[in-house]
Amino acid sequence: GESVGLHLPTLSVQEGDNSIINCAYSNSASDYFIWYKQESGKGPQFIIDIRSNMDKRQGQRVTVLLNKTVKHLSLQIAATQPGDSAVYFCAENTNAGKSTFGDGTTLTVKP
Amino acid sequence: NAGVTQTPKFRILKIGQSMTLQCTQDMNHNYMYWYRQDPGMGLKLIYYSVGAGITDKGEVPNGYNVSRSTTEDFPLRLELAAPSQTSVYFCASSYSDRYEQYFGPGTRLTVT
Numbered sequence: 001g002e003s004v005g006l007h008l009p010t011l012s013v014q015e016g017d018n019s020i021i022n023c024a025y026s027n028s029a030s031d032y033f034i035w036y037k038q039e040s041g042k043g044p045q046f047i048i049d050i051r052s053n054m055d056k057r058q059g060q061r062v063t064v065l066l067n068k069t070v071k072h073l074s075l076q077i078a079a080t081q082p083g084d085s086a087v088y089f090c091a092e093n094t095n096a097g098k099s100t101f102g103d104g105t106t107l108t109v110k111p
Numbered sequence: 112n113a114g115v116t117q118t119p120k121f122r123i124l125k126i127g128q129s130m131t132l133q134c135t136q137d138m139n140h141n142y143m144y145w146y147r148q149d150p151g152m153g154l155k156l157i158y159y160s161v162g163a164g165i166t167d168k169g170e171v172p173n174g175y176n177v178s179r180s181t182t183e184d185f186p187l188r189l190e191l192a193a194p195s196q197t198s199v200y201f202c203a204s205s206y207s208d209r210y211e212q213y214f215g216p217g218t219r220l221t222v223t
Contacts, residue, residue, distance in 0.1 A: 032209050043115075043201050043214030044154070051209075089153055093208050098169065099144075103153040 012108045019080045021105045023073040023090035030092035030100075035064060035075045038087045038104070047075070047088075077107075085109045112137050115215035117202050123221045124192040132187040132218050134202030142205045143185040144212065145169075145177065147198040154201065160185055161208075192222045 013019045025033070031052040036044035050057045050064045050073075057064050063076040073090050087104040094100075118133045136143065141162045146154040146169075156169030160179040174196060176188040185204075189196060199219050203212040 034211055041217075043203075043217050044212075045214070046211035049211055098156060098159060098208070099212065100156075101146075101153040103151075 009103070010106045010108070012110060013080050015080060015082060015109050015111050017080055019075075019077040019084070019107060019109075021075045021077075021088050021107065023075075023102055025071050025073060025090070025092045027092060027094055027100070028068075028071065029094045032093040033064070033066060033073050034091045034093070034099070035062075035073075036089045036091065036101075037084075038089065040086075044089060080107075080109050082109045082111060114138065115202055115204055115213050117200075117215035117218050119218060120216065121219045123223065124189075126192060126194065126222060128192050129188070129190050130192070130220075132189070132200055132202075132220075134185045134187065134215060135183050136185075136202075136204040136213070137183065138204060138206075138213065139182060140204035140206055140213075141182065142207060142212075143179065144203045144205075145175070145185070145187045146201045146203065147171065147196075148201060148217075149198050157187065157200075189220075194222050196220065197222045 034049040035047040037047050038044045048059045048064050050066050061078045065074045087106050089104045091099045091101045115136045144159045145157040148154050155171045158177040160166045166177050199217045201217045202215045205212040
């Protein structure tokens with residue numbers, strides 16, 4: 001079936017560096033994409049979203065890029081901090097109210 | 112606002128027992144969801160609801176049932192618990208399927 005997947009299960013960066021987390025999706029009908037952050041022992045928390053009529057969206061220290069041609073989504077975190085250490089999930093929405101989540105990328109920030 | 116609340120936080124069940132996981136949201140969201148998350152994995156959708164009185168199956172509905180009698184509440188029922196249902200269960204809600212979901216803190220369930 002169609003699903004959202006992540007290119008790398010783990011990512012380790014130095015504090016202060018930029019982080020890039022990637023996501024591949026396979027459902028060309030998906031028109032809404034969300035990045036979530038999940039800290040240990042907690043539920044996922046919304047970071048940023050993007051709709052399919054956009055290529056880029058910026059938030060505070062985070063940027064999401066959407067490439068519909070190759071069905072690729074990325075999350076960029078600027079000046080990564082220890083508090084950014086978590087598991088990051090991308091999710092895609094088609095119609096009928098459902099989200100499909102990828103397996104997640106674990107980001108570790110080294111001091 | 113409390114957001115999405117879930118009870119209990121932890122539960123241990125014996126094989127064959129039944130239980131109901133409670134979920135309540137106070138944001139007046141129409142959409143509500145139940146997910147399970149196995150260790151090191153992503154979230155799998157069990158059931159979802161687009162409004163009171165309307166529910167539909169997700170990716171992994173077998174062994175579970177839901178009801179949605181009010182906008183606020185979306186309980187998940189486990190009948191005849193099996194070890195394969197050991198997982199962390201998250202409830203979520205959203206304004207619509209084109210807006211972000213708000214998640215509860217989760218229920219950690221162990222079936223032995």
